[in-house]
Amino acid sequence: MEYGNIGVVGAGVMGIGVAQTLAQHGMRVRLVDKDQGSLGKAREKILEGLRMQNFFRTGKTGEPADAVLARIQFQIGYAGFAEVDYVVENVTEDFKIKRGIYHDLDVVCHRDCVFAANTSCLSITRIGAATQRPDRVIGVHFMNPVPLKPVVEAIRGYHTSEATIAGTRAFLAKIGKECILVNDYPGFVSNRILMLTVNEAVFTVQDGVASPEDVDGIFRRCFGHKMGPLETADLIGLDTILQSLEVLAESYGDPKFRPSPLLKKMVDAGLHGVKSGKGFFEYRIGA
Numbered sequence: 001m002e003y004g005n006i007g008v009v010g011a012g013v014m015g016i017g018v019a020q021t022l023a024q025h026g027m028r029v030r031l032v033d034k035d036q037g038s039l040g041k042a043r044e045k046i047l048e049g050l051r052m053q054n055f056f057r058t059g060k061t062g063e064p065a066d067a068v069l070a071r072i073q074f075q076i077g078y079a080g081f082a083e084v085d086y087v088v089e090n091v092t093e094d095f096k097i098k099r100g101i102y103h104d105l106d107v108v109c110h111r112d113c114v115f116a117a118n119t120s121c122l123s124i125t126r127i128g129a130a131t132q133r134p135d136r137v138i139g140v141h142f143m144n145p146v147p148l149k150p151v152v153e154a155i156r157g158y159h160t161s162e163a164t165i166a167g168t169r170a171f172l173a174k175i176g177k178e179c180i181l182v183n184d185y186p187g188f189v190s191n192r193i194l195m196l197t198v199n200e201a202v203f204t205v206q207d208g209v210a211s212p213e214d215v216d217g218i219f220r221r222c223f224g225h226k227m228g229p230l231e232t233a234d235l236i237g238l239d240t241i242l243q244s245l246e247v248l249a250e251s252y253g254d255p256k257f258r259p260s261p262l263l264k265k266m267v268d269a270g271l272h273g274v275k276s277g278k279g280f281f282e283y284r285i286g287a
Helices: 013-024 036-056 065-069 095-108 124-128 162-174 190-206 212-222 229-236 238-252 261-268
Strands: 005-009 028-032 072-075 086-089 114-117 137-141 151-156 178-183
Touching: 005 013, 005 095, 013 028, 013 036, 013 065, 036 065, 036 072, 086 095, 095 114, 095 124, 114 124, 114 162, 124 137, 137 162, 151 162, 162 178, 190 212, 190 229, 190 238, 190 261, 212 229, 229 238, 238 261
Parallel strands: 005 028, 005 086, 028 072, 086 114, 114 137, 151 178
Antiparallel strands: 137 151
16 A cells, blocks of 8 residues: 555644645645634644744755645545545544544545544544444554654554554654554553643642642753653643543543543633643744
């Protein structure tokens, strides 16, 4: 399989990053969302990201942003998905929503098309069970920002075939990424551990132990992390953090995943982090 014609479902932060990365590596992309407003914002974000990368590129001139953008078809619905070789799904962490999407994809995509779930926490085996091709469903957890992160967490569902894994490795290699393959349990490795760290960092702020600046300062200056847990949470989106914790709490039935009341309060207030302009820190939207 050449993997030159790719479907990307969901034009949020992750879907935008995935579509941009694929187009930069010469692939034709169909980026799907439910409304033109989201697609219009996605187009603007991708064009901005491409121009910024070219501005900071050293040593050689990158391909013009307009030429890369021309490889992306922004659309509502799954027109043309009968021809795609690989689908990357990036919608919200709500299994009911995902189940409906996978049902629709299963109908329109050809039998050999692979479905890659770019999910933070949901079981790949459960997602595969929502299709008639569980052997061709795999988890591909891209890290944010997608164009700049060279490693991906790949997740083998119970029925995921060796051919699907090999094909996914080849697909990722074409866009300059390697993968670390792990087995399927909710949260996998990255978010099963990260969400606990982020949530406990929020609890320390809630309990008045330290300010957000000092919490992150300890991680950056004492542990040598590039970003602290609260800055990371703002980048991911506090609403996504909350959804992920709720999925983990439901999946494991373990109170250690209970979300901090402060996190819930901030999400209810619309303080979602970078994308809203304010979370634990303040940001200039579009910066």
